[in-house]
Amino acid sequence: MVIVARKVGIYTRISRDDEGDAMGVARQQQDCERLADLRSWQAVKVYEDNDVSAFKRNVVRDEFELMLNDLRSGLIHGIIAYDLDRLARQPRDLERLIEIYDERPKAEFATVTNDVNLGTPDGRTMARIMVAFANKSSHDASRRIKRKHLELAQQGKDSGGPAPYGWRKDDRTKVDPDAAQAIREAQQEILAGVRIGTIRTRWQEEGLGNPRAGTKRMAHHHVEHILTNPRLVGYRTYHGEILTGDDGEPIKGEWKPINTLAEWEAVCAAIAERKQQRPGKMLARKYLLSGIARCGLCKTKIRGQVNPRWKTGSKAAKFSYQCSVVNGGCGKVGRVGDPVDKLIAELVLEEQHEKAAARGVPIEQQWPREGELDAVQADISQLLEAEKSKQITVSTLLQLLPTKEKERDELKLERARFYKDQKQAEAREAAGDLSLAEFFDLPIERQREIVLQSLSAVIIHPAGRGRRIFDPALIDPIWR
Numbered sequence: 001m002v003i004v005a006r007k008v009g010i011y012t013r014i015s016r017d018d019e020g021d022a023m024g025v026a027r028q029q030q031d032c033e034r035l036a037d038l039r040s041w042q043a044v045k046v047y048e049d050n051d052v053s054a055f056k057r058n059v060v061r062d063e064f065e066l067m068l069n070d071l072r073s074g075l076i077h078g079i080i081a082y083d084l085d086r087l088a089r090q091p092r093d094l095e096r097l098i099e100i101y102d103e104r105p106k107a108e109f110a111t112v113t114n115d116v117n118l119g120t121p122d123g124r125t126m127a128r129i130m131v132a133f134a135n136k137s138s139h140d141a142s143r144r145i146k147r148k149h150l151e152l153a154q155q156g157k158d159s160g161g162p163a164p165y166g167w168r169k170d171d172r173t174k175v176d177p178d179a180a181q182a183i184r185e186a187q188q189e190i191l192a193g194v195r196i197g198t199i200r201t202r203w204q205e206e207g208l209g210n211p212r213a214g215t216k217r218m219a220h221h222h223v224e225h226i227l228t229n230p231r232l233v234g235y236r237t238y239h240g241e242i243l244t245g246d247d248g249e250p251i252k253g254e255w256k257p258i259n260t261l262a263e264w265e266a267v268c269a270a271i272a273e274r275k276q277q278r279p280g281k282m283l284a285r286k287y288l289l290s291g292i293a294r295c296g297l298c299k300t301k302i303r304g305q306v307n308p309r310w311k312t313g314s315k316a317a318k319f320s321y322q323c324s325v326v327n328g329g330c331g332k333v334g335r336v337g338d339p340v341d342k343l344i345a346e347l348v349l350e351e352q353h354e355k356a357a358a359r360g361v362p363i364e365q366q367w368p369r370e371g372e373l374d375a376v377q378a379d380i381s382q383l384l385e386a387e388k389s390k391q392i393t394v395s396t397l398l399q400l401l402p403t404k405e406k407e408r409d410e411l412k413l414e415r416a417r418f419y420k421d422q423k424q425a426e427a428r429e430a431a432g433d434l435s436l437a438e439f440f441d442l443p444i445e446r447q448r449e450i451v452l453q454s455l456s457a458v459i460i461h462p463a464g465r466g467r468r469i470f471d472p473a474l475i476d477p478i479w480r
Helices: 023-038 062-073 091-103 121-154 177-191 196-206 220-228 261-277 337-359 370-388 394-433 436-441 444-454
Strands: 007-014 042-050 078-081 108-111 293-295 303-306 319-322 334-336 455-460 475-479
Touching: 007 023, 007 062, 023 042, 023 078, 042 062, 062 078, 062 091, 091 121, 177 196, 177 220, 177 261, 177 394, 196 220, 220 261, 261 394, 319 337, 334 337, 337 436, 337 444, 337 455, 337 475, 370 394, 436 444, 444 455
Parallel strands: 007 042, 007 078, 078 108, 293 455
Antiparallel strands: 303 319, 319 334, 455 475
C-alpha cells in the first residue's frame, strides 16, 4: 500500500520588519518545515505575511486570506504555524479558521511551540483562551506604546521606526542630502504648476520617495504627505496633528529640518489652493498648446490629437492641433503640432530672457506682518501661563483665548499665501535661464505654465488646401 503524504501549507508572519530582510519569517519557515518532516507531511506552499499586523482591525493579510481559501477548497489538507498568535490575535480570525475545521474535520493543524488541535473541542477551547490572552496582550502593549509615543512627542523626541523620506536610515536626526534635494526639487515643481501625479510617476521611475515600497506603486497621498510633512520644518506631530507646547507654540523635534517655514508654508498653501480651485478634476495635459491654441476661423479652443493616419506604433508618432466639430468648432483648421510647439517655445523663451535681464536678481521679501503674529502668539502664551499659575480662571481663559487663536490662524494663513505667491514667482522666473532643449525636458505642466506667463492664446490660421511648408506667419501668438 502506498501512503500519500498529507499536503499542508506553512503560515509565517511577523508584525514589524524594520530592516526589511525577512529574517524573522525565514526562521519560522525553517522550524515549520522540520515539524512537517517529523509528521510526515508534505509542505507544498508557504503563506508569508511579513511586516503585517494580525491585531490591527483595518489590516488585510493577503496571504492569510489566500491560505483560508486554499484550506476551504481542499487545495491543502492542513496548516502549520510557528505559534498560534502568528495566525490570529483577533478572536474573529480564529473563529473563521475554526469554522473551516468544522467543515473539514480531517484537516491537519499543528504549531511548533505548543500542541493545540483545532480539530477537537478541547483544542478549540484552549485556542480561544490563548487568542483571548494574546489579544489582551496586544491591547495592553498598544496602550503603553501610544502613551510612550505621546510622551516622546511632547518632548520633541523621535519615536523610532523606519526613517521618513528625507532623513538618513542610520540616523533619523540627520538629513539625507540626496532625498532632501529630491524633495526640494519636487516642491519647486509644485510651485511652478506641476501636478503631484507627474512627480509621483517620475519618482516611481527613479526609485525615489519610498525606498520600502519596492515595486509597489506609490499612492498620490503618499507623495503629497512627503512634500507637506510638518517634519520638514522640524515640527513634531502626533497622529498627524502638529503638537503645541504649554506656550501654544509648535513643539520642535530633535532633527535637522529640510525646509524653512516660508518654503514649507508656500508648498502647503499651493497644494491646498489647487484642491479648492479644481476639486476632483484632472489637470493632466498631453500637448503643450491644448486649450491655449484657438482656431483662426471660429476662435474655438483647439486640442492636440494624434492623427490616425500617422499612427505607427512608435513613441515618435506625429500629432496635430485640430479644430474639432465635436468640441463646437468648424473643423476646418489643423496644423502639425511639433513645429508649432517649437516656434511658440522659442518666442516665449526669448521674451522670458529679455524680462529676466531687465528685472535683475529678485529680492526675497519678508512678510510685513510678522511682528503682529509674534505679538498675538505672545498674548496666547501669556494667557496660558496666567491660567497655569492660577492668575486667571479656566472660564476666563476660554472667553479670551478663541479670539486670539482665530486672529493667529488668520495671520498664519495670510503669511502662507504671501510666501506661496513669492515662491511661485521665483519658480516661474527661473524660465529666464532655460534653453530650448531644457524647456522641452520639463514636465508638460511646467512648459504650459511658462507659456501662459507670456501668452493668453495662440491663433492658428488656415493654410489652404494641399501640402505646404510650415509658415510661422500663420501662427499668431497673443501676448499678455
